[in-house]
Amino acid sequence: MKRSRLLSLISVFITMIFISVACGTGESPSGSDPVIEDGEEDKEETEVDYEGLLYELDASVNDNVIEVNMTLENESDETKTIDFSSGQQFEVIIRDGNGEELYKYSEGMMFTQAFITESLESGETLSFQDHWQSEQLSELKSIEVYAKILTYAINGEDLNDIPFEKTIKVQK
Numbered sequence: 075m076k077r078s079r080l081l082s083l084i085s086v087f088i089t090m091i092f093i094s095v096a097c098g099t100g101e102s103p104s105g106s107d108p109v110i111e112d113g114e115e116d117k118e119e120t121e122v123d124y125e126g127l128l129y130e131l132d133a134s135v136n137d138n139v140i141e142v143n144m145t146l147e148n149e150s151d152e153t154k155t156i157d158f159s160s161g162q163q164f165e166v167i168i169r170d171g172n173g174e175e176l177y178k179y180s181e182g183m184m185f186t187q188a189f190i191t192e193s194l195e196s197g198e199t200l201s202f203q204d205h206w207q208s209e210q211l212s213e214l215k216s217i218e219v220y221a222k223i224l225t226y227a228i229n230g231e232d233l234n235d236i237p238f239e240k241t242i243k244v245q246k
Contacts (some may be wrong), residue, residue, distance in 0.1 A: 083123075090092055122240055123196040123227055126150025128239035138211045142166050144202045144221050146238060155193050155210040156200065159229040161186035164202045164223050171216035177206045189226075217244045 127150070132143045140153055148154050162185040168177040192200055202223065207243040211217070222239030226232065 079154060098105050108110040108113040111182055122238055124237040125154075125188075126152075127156075127200060127228070127238070129223060129240065131219070131242055133217075133220050133221075133242060133244050135211060135217065135244055138209055139205055139207045140168060140182075140211060140217065140219070140244070142168075142204045144196070144223055144238075145199050146201075146223055147199040148196055151196050153193060153195050155191055156225055157230070158190040158192075160224075161188060161190065162224060164204070164221065165191065166204045166206075167220040168206055168220040169212075169219070169220070170214055175216070176208070176210060179204050187230075201228055215246055217246070218242070219244060 126148065128145075128147045130145045130147070134141050146156070162180055162183075164179070166177070166179040167175060169175050185246070194200055200223075204221075218241060220241040222236050225236060225238060
């Protein structure tokens with residue numbers, strides 16, 4: 075009887091660990107906010123370079139749709155393995171000019187709780203896209219787009235912070 079109860083407690087504890095690891099940290103976006111106007115952008119300000127991996131964020135508004143594109147390119151001479159701790163491989167948050175959240179990619183979604191590993195050869199690119207359609211977009215002059223690729227580890231080494239995140243402002 076005691077052994078059965080001990081096994082139940084261990085199972086609950088392990089389940090709690092898996093749930094806490096799979097959930098996001100809830101950290102706020104950080105970094106500079108480059109402004110993109112009339113489709114032009116300053117590439118240096120929309121890029122993040124980490125360990126030979128170049129992260130780029132691009133966003134555009136057409137009619138009532140905002141398109142968000144994220145790429146992670148291996149600029150090193152060696153193969154890189156990118157690990158994700160769940161089926162959610164990226165997050166996108168769209169805010170109005172006052173910082174009010176209008177859209178969050180993961181809101182209301184469920185993702186698999188499985189580790190995913192992507193292998194990037196030298197020169198290869200991993201791409202993610204998202205779009206949001208809303209009548210609200212026609213009323214806004216400025217939109218802030220925050221996007222991050224939710225990497226858990228690179229080449230088997232755990233990351234303390236997610237290096238592939240960026241915030242840009244899109245002027246209409």
